[in-house]
Structure formats: C-alpha cells, structure tokens
Amino acid sequence: MTKKQVPPVELLHRRASLRRSAAAILAGIGFGAASPVHSSGEPMPFVLNADFIAKHVEPKIKMPKGAHALTSYKRYYAVDRSRAGAVSVVGAFIHDVSAPGVVIVEMDDLPRRLDGGCDVIDVRYSVAARRVLSARCNGVA
Structure with a gap:
C-alpha cells in the first residue's frame, strides 16, 4: 500500500460516518424528521411561524363542504404539545x-366557539405526520 491508499475497511467506516452526518443534517433542516436536532442529539423545540404555516399547513387544508374560501377567514394558529410529546398546530378560523x-397565539388565547357553522372552522395539523388531521365546521346552536 502506498501512503495515499486507505484500507477498504476504513473506507467503509468513513462512508458510514458520512451517511450518518448527511442524515443528521437533512433531519435538522426538515427532511426526514419533524423537528431539527440539536448537536447534543436532543430535539429542538418546534417554533410556529407564518412561513411554516404558509409552506406546510395551509396548502394541505381541504376546506369542509359549506366553508368559505380560506383567505376570507381570520386564521388563528397555536402549538399544542401533548404529554406524550406529540406536536400539533391547531387552527381556529373565524370568517371575517x-x-x-x-x-399566531398561545393555546390559551385561541378563539373557542361552539357554534357558527362554517363561519368557524377548527383545524388540526400533525407536525410529525406532516398532514392535516382534521378541518371541520363548527355546529349550529
């Protein structure tokens, strides 16, 4: 072996290390993981912003039958974290x-209405599954 040659076993280890590094980088920017990972290996907290809503949530919302156009609602969003660690984006849309x-509000500040028909829409989006779990009109009192 010359000085520049690397034993085949070491090459395999280097390739595996590169694959793990690439997977960690892609996970950190949103490919293959619901939330970025800190260098310590711990997941970073999910932070909701208008860009995330515009790119990931609203394009996937199928408005319920009888609802108005999405853009005609005042759309309130909040992050809901379950005790098990699941993260959802919850929306309350008021036709206005x-x-x-x-x-974007805190969960406690999310408007809650029990009636209103399709003038009030409730939405739930799973951050991990990257899909809308529900979009429904409220009942009518």
Missing part, C-alpha cells in the same frame, strides 16, 4: 372578510 389573515 373585513380583516382576514394569520395570527
């Missing part, structure tokens, strides 16, 4: 053509 748009 005079002031539509997106508002």
